[in-house]
Amino acid sequence: MSDFLVVGGGVIGMMTTLQLADAGHSVTLLERGRCGREASWAGGGIVSPLYPWRYTAPISRLSGWSEGYYPELALRLYEETGVDPEYRQKGLLYLRVEDEARAMAWAREVGKPLERVSADFLYAKEPEVAPGCQEALWMPTLGSIRNPRLTRALHARLSAMQGVTLREECEVRGFRQAGGRVTAVETSQGPVAADQVLVCGGAWAAALLEEVGITLPVRPVKGQMILFKAPPGLVNRVVLMDGRYVIPRADGRVLAGSTLEDAGFDKTVSGEARESLWASATRIVPALADCLVEHHWAGLRPGSPDGVPFIGAVPGLENLHVNAGHYRNGLVLAPAATRLMVDELLGRAPILDPAPYALEGRLAGGL
Template sequence: MSDYLIVGGGVIGMMMARELSTAGADVTLVDRRGCAEESSWAGGGIVSPLYPWRYKDPITALATWSQSSYVLLAQELLEETGYDPELRQKGMFMVSVEDADDARRWAAKHHRPLTTVDADFLYQKEPHLKENLGEALWMPEVASIRNPRLGRSLRQSLVGRDNVTVLEHQPLESLIIEGEQVKGIKTHKGEIRADKTIIAAGSWSGELVKPLGLNVPVEPVRGQMMIFKAPQGLVNRVVLMDGRYVIPRNDGRVLIGSTMEHTGFVKETTEDARASLYETAINIVPALADHPIEHHWAGLRPGSPEGVPFIGAVPGYENLYMNAGHFRNGLVLAPASTRLLADQLLGRTPIIDPAAYALSGRVTSG
């Protein structure tokens, strides 16, 4: 029997397993599919909230800690596994921003590098953007990471550890409940028991604790994206415009995202979204019209009130925990979120005050 059972093999679950196993714990990680095949794979990989000043301080606190940790994490994963997560530290431009004054005040308050640059600077860095853009907001320290490769390197890091067991394609059928304790889970392959269970199942997390009579407001929010097979250098930095963005990869490919759709657990792509994303892409970078669309896909974000995740003990069960509800920022917040919960589980001083993320007072019964 493991010390910890983690339900959910996305970036949050895998980083949780990595944190706990590094501290010497025996960990079992279970996923309904393969590791990192849901929203962790589907996202864009920007290591910053979009328009970060529009989020609550608890999001900023997690994001700030995470952003500074990704450089070391990417280096460690490459050395451990040979798989490069492709962290690109090229910065992010935000153009046509209506609340730029709010952005500058936020940056000053939180000591974040954000400046206003003129069109000459913008086009010097990104000459293929649409014509006649004016000034832009520039965050030079914002990075992006190739999230499918991050998922692969995290998985490889775990399977190489003697104190980690990775179980894939085993959907949870039920929690094993004995009195007021959760002793593990049942899957179609039998029982998996542990001293403590952590729910990190993204959009499905709220559904998994409903049998306990708990209503955790985590719901799926569909996002559709596309990728263009473009040459290296067409786009070099993340560019955000009118709520959508382009993200370059090392091989030249350019992602465009993303829609926001409340469709429940429906994950199919739509022709309307495809057309809308294409229009956005060529509006930001007109030259993308000369390059083929390579793939169009959808994923389900774990939406939560104001995007503040649920991190901590599940009320009424001394050995059940949750790390879920990161909405659009799961990858951005993952290092801090997993470290914060690991600190609580291992009796360490938390990296930040955990109160804002606690489930107590934010979860209802019934």
Template sequence: MSDFLVLGGGVIGMMLARELADAGADVTLVERGECARESSWAGGGIVSPLYPWRYPSEITALAAYAQQYYPDFARQLLEETGVDPEFREDGLLFLRVADQQDALDWSARNGNPLEAVDASFLYEREPDVAPGFREALWMPGVASVRNPRLGQALKASLQKRSNIRILEHTEVRHVYHDEGEVLGVEGKQMVFSARRTILCAGAWTGKLLQELGVETAIKPVRGQMILFKAPPGLLNRVVLMDGRYLIPRNDGRILAGSTLEYVGFDKHTTDDALVSLRETAYQILPRLRDYEVEHHWAGLRPGSVDGIPLMGEVPGYRNLFVSAGHFRNGLVLAPAATRVMADLLLKREPQIDPLPYSPAFRSNAS
């Protein structure tokens, strides 16, 4: 019997499995598809909430931890696996921000570098951004990672550890429990059991909890994105306007996203979204009209109330835990989510106060 059974092989599930294994535990990780191929793969990879001043303090605390964690973590993964997560700390430019003063006030309160800059600053750094902007907001410390590469590196890292067992293409069909104790979970052909089980199944977590009689706000929220095959240097940092963003990759490709759609578990792409994303990209960077859209895809985010994740012991169960509901910020918050959950599961002194994310606390607060 494993010490821990992690249900879900996204970035959050894999990072937690890695942390638990490195503490000496035996870990089984079960993934319904392929590791890091759901929202971890589909997202953009910005290591910051899009408009961080618009989020509650619970998100700010987690994001601050993660932003300090990622530089060394990305280097460790590259050295360990040879797969480069493409960590880029090139900053973020915000265009057309209506609540600029709120952003500056948030920066002053939290010590997060952010400043208002003029047109010369903007166009010196990104000369191909659409003309006519007189000002922008600039966050120099914001980074990005190429999330599919991060997922590949994490999976390779897990495969190097003898005390982690990875089972892909294994959908959980049933959770066996008795008098508040999870006895095991049923996969395709066998039952897996562990001393403690952690639900990290992203948008599917709400369904699993519902089957156990636990109601949450976790539900799928579709996001569609496109990728332009552009040359290196056309864009060098993340640019955000009206809730949409452009993210450059090392090979020159530029990712544009994203939509926010409440359509259940439907992952189909739509022509309307393609047109909308493409037009927004042209409004930010007109030269993208010269380059083809190479890919168009959709993913399902695990939606939650105010974007605040549930992390902790599931009420009514002694050995069942959850880490899900990170909404649009799963990759952003993954290092902090790992720290919260690992400290809880390994009974270590918490580095981040876990109470605001506890399922019991969140249930009472709502």
């Protein structure tokens, strides 16, 4: 029997497993499909909320801590696995920001480099972006990571670690309970027991916790994206305009996203969304109109009422915990959200005040 059982093999589940294993504990990770193939794979990999000044303090605190951790994590995983997560700290350009004064006030408050730059600066950095802009906002410290490669690197590292058991294609079907504890998790591969159980099931977390009588206000929110096969150097850094973005990769490919759709657990893509994303991307970088759309996909974000994740113990069951509801910022918040959870599990001083993320008092509201 493992010390810990983690349900869900996305970036939250895998980073949790890594930290617990680093601390010398045995961990079993259960994933209903293949690790890292849901929202963690489908997102864009920007290591910041899109417009961070529009988020509440609890999200800002998590994202600020995580942003500083990603360079170290990417380097570590590359050295240990040979898989490069492609962390790129090239900065971010914001075009046509309506609440610029709010953005600048936020940056001063949190000590984040953000400046108004001229058209000359903008087009020197990104010659191919939308013509006619008179100014932009520039966040030089922002980074991005190639999330499919990040999850591949995490999977490779966990697969090589002693004390870690990965069980993929293993669907959780319920929880055995006795004496106010979870005694085993019922799965498609039979019961699995551990001293402590963590639900990191993303958009599926609510359905899992329904099995123990907990109504967690987390729902799937579909997002569609497209990928252009562009020549290297066409776009060099993340550019946001009118709520949409383009994200370059090291090989020249450019992601464009994303939609926000309430469609349950439906991950089918639509021609309407593809056209909308193509139109947004080619407004941001007109030269993308000459590039092939190589891929079009959808993922399911774990939507929560205010975007603040649920991190902590599940009321009424002393060894059941949850880390879910990160909405659009799962990858952004993952290092801090998982560290906060692991600090609580191991009785360590927390990196941040855990109170805003606790389940108590937050389970009655709807979405």
